[in-house]
Amino acid sequence: MNGAIPLVEKAPPAITQTGLNGANSRLARMLRAGEFAVCVEISPPVGPNPEAIQREMNTLRGYAEAYNVTDNQSAMVHVSSLAVSIMLMQAGMEPVVQFTCRDRNRLGLQSDLLGAAVFGIPNVLALSGDHPIWGDHPQCKAVYEIDSMNLIRTIRMMRDNQVFENGKTIPKRAPDFFIGAVENPFAPPFDYRPTRLAKKIVAGAQFIQTQLIYNVPRFREFMKRVVDMGLHEQVYILAGVGPVRSARVAEYMGTQVAGMDVPDWVAKRLEGLSKEDAAKAGIDICCEVANEVREIEGVSGLHIMAVSWPAAVPEVARNLGLYPRPVLEGDPIPEATASS
Amino acid sequence: MPVRDIWQDRPAVLVWTWEATAAVLRFMRPVFEKLGMEQSSKIVKPPEELVKHMLFNCQDCAQCLLHYNGMTCPMNCPKNLRNGPCGGVRLNGKCEVKPEMDCVWVLGIERIQKTPYINEMYRLNPPVDWRLEGQASWVTYALERDVIPTGTDTTVRYATEAMADGTVLADGSVVAKGDA
Numbered sequence: 001m002n003g004a005i006p007l008v009e010k011a012p013p014a015i016t017q018t019g020l021n022g023a024n025s026r027l028a029r030m031l032r033a034g035e036f037a038v039c040v041e042i043s044p045p046v047g048p049n050p051e052a053i054q055r056e057m058n059t060l061r062g063y064a065e066a067y068n069v070t071d072n073q074s075a076m077v078h079v080s081s082l083a084v085s086i087m088l089m090q091a092g093m094e095p096v097v098q099f100t101c102r103d104r105n106r107l108g109l110q111s112d113l114l115g116a117a118v119f120g121i122p123n124v125l126a127l128s129g130d131h132p133i134w135g136d137h138p139q140c141k142a143v144y145e146i147d148s149m150n151l152i153r154t155i156r157m158m159r160d161n162q163v164f165e166n167g168k169t170i171p172k173r174a175p176d177f178f179i180g181a182v183e184n185p186f187a188p189p190f191d192y193r194p195t196r197l198a199k200k201i202v203a204g205a206q207f208i209q210t211q212l213i214y215n216v217p218r219f220r221e222f223m224k225r226v227v228d229m230g231l232h233e234q235v236y237i238l239a240g241v242g243p244v245r246s247a248r249v250a251e252y253m254g255t256q257v258a259g260m261d262v263p264d265w266v267a268k269r270l271e272g273l274s275k276e277d278a279a280k281a282g283i284d285i286c287c288e289v290a291n292e293v294r295e296i297e298g299v300s301g302l303h304i305m306a307v308s309w310p311a312a313v314p315e316v317a318r319n320l321g322l323y324p325r326p327v328l329e330g331d332p333i334p335e336a337t338a339s340s
Numbered sequence: 341m342p343v344r345d346i347w348q349d350r351p352a353v354l355v356w357t358w359e360a361t362a363a364v365l366r367f368m369r370p371v372f373e374k375l376g377m378e379q380s381s382k383i384v385k386p387p388e389e390l391v392k393h394m395l396f397n398c399q400d401c402a403q404c405l406l407h408y409n410g411m412t413c414p415m416n417c418p419k420n421l422r423n424g425p426c427g428g429v430r431l432n433g434k435c436e437v438k439p440e441m442d443c444v445w446v447l448g449i450e451r452i453q454k455t456p457y458i459n460e461m462y463r464l465n466p467p468v469d470w471r472l473e474g475q476a477s478w479v480t481y482a483l484e485r486d487v488i489p490t491g492t493d494t495t496v497r498y499a500t501e502a503m504a505d506g507t508v509l510a511d512g513s514v515v516a517k518g519d520a
Contacts, residue, residue: 005471005472074503101419103418128419128421128427129424130418130428133437134436144419144420144421145420145467146467147419147420147423147424148423149422149464149465150422150423150467150490151422153491153493157491157493161492163492165467165491167490167491184428186431186433187425187428188425188429188433188443189433192425192449192461195461195499196423198462198499198500198502198503199423199464199499199502201499202464202498202499202501202502214487229504229507230504230507231503233504258430258436259426259428259429260428261431277424
């Protein structure tokens with residue numbers, strides 16, 4: 001073969017086994033200790049405003065093991081996930097840096113992963129990302145050069161085998177990450193979703209955060225199949241919950257947001273209430289759902305997403321009896337106390 | 341409903357045609373090896389293009405997943421997912437980006453149940469090697485250049501690895517220890 005494109009890509013002669021598994025992650029230690037873990041989502045601001053990030057951090061500090069920092073949420077341009085994750089690290093709050101395949105090819109993704117490793121960011125969450133058509137730059141070219149499955153695989157090989165996606169060795173040391181992925185139990189084909197979860201586990205996912213749950217019966221069905229397949233013993237599943245502020249938001253999420261299943265009863269319960277009452281009812285609904293899902297076999301924790309409503313998180317966490325967070329033995333990071 | 345659905349929803353004929361094509365391609369391998377991938381592609385690509393564009397709306401990735409996805413081209417996915425479907429599929433099975441289009445992965449998983457490749461739904465498809473884009477996938481198939489995983493993986497892996505013993509698979513077989 002003399003073609004310009006090589007016929008056979010060579011795997012490295014000796015495959016290194018680094019034995020790393022995300023041990024630096026407090027979230028991982030919490031889950032491995034069998035504690036019910038909590039993750040909370042932080043949305044970086046649109047403007048380069050460190051005070052806004054600081055405010056959100058102050059509101060949420062102490063309510064979770066780790067804080068998911070979204071990556072250009074809803075395909076709208078925001079401060080980068082990596083930058084805000086670094087701010088969290090410097091403030092002693094553990095981030096889960098999110099990387100979508102929408103904005104970067106494997107070169108960019110791996111470069112950002114190395115950057116995250118340089119700052120000691122212990123958790124990473126790989127996802128495809130909302131399509132730009134939903135965002136504020138619908139005219140842009142979507143990248144999607146590799147899919148989330150292969151991003152997870154790449155991260156796993158970078159960590160376990162100290163190689164890049166091209167098979168070449170990473171000099172000096174391997175990055176150590178606790179690897180996360182997402183799954184949406186509510187998107188068709190429902191029967192295939194647990195299988196796709198199994199694919200992500202084989203790819204390298206160690207924890208899973210689910211789409212926001214309102215349709216509890218559907219989620220229960222999904223988890224039953226997951227448990228039947230024995231997948232819950234190989235991956236920690238954090239159930240996604242979150243409060244909605246008003247009937248209008250509930251309707252919007254149910255009809256306009258991709259991959260969301262919001263049954264009608266949610267909007268009905270919020271309808272006609274005053275702003276304060278609706279907010280209170282929204283938090284109540286979130287807590288009811290959370291209390292139901294935490295009893296389901298195979299659920300290892302909660303992932304609280306209060307989209308553009310961080311102030312609701314402390315109330316949700318307290319109502320659920322998930323605050324204060326347990327302290328682990330040999331915790332190197334002293335758990336900071338919330339100011340409120 | 342696109343005309344394509346007429347044959348794609350009844351994949352038996354497509355499967356038979358593919359099996360026959362694959363046999364010919366494997367037979368042709370020494371010729372392709374002698375000519376090289378690019379030269380062979382120049383000859384094979386035009387007829388392949390003619391057939392695949394019409395039948396499947398082929399996107400010329402040259403690492404064909406058709407029979408791994410129920411004879412449905414996954415590169416029609418606006419996110420180019422090789423391991424779909426994404427979490428954005430509408431509750432009615434339509435694409436989140438193109439509401440008038442059926443999700444190619446939802447269709448593929450439905451259709452693969454009617455083919456002998458049913459357990460390929462557990463396959464972890466490696467990423468696209470974009471250098472191959474535009475080559476003939478019939479040639480890359482014959483030369484086994486279409487399935488080379490990247491990094492340290494030397495074989496393609498399957499989701500069944502993660503499943504507990506006794507899990508019943510789509511074709512009715514059961515996961516047993518040592519089965520991968």
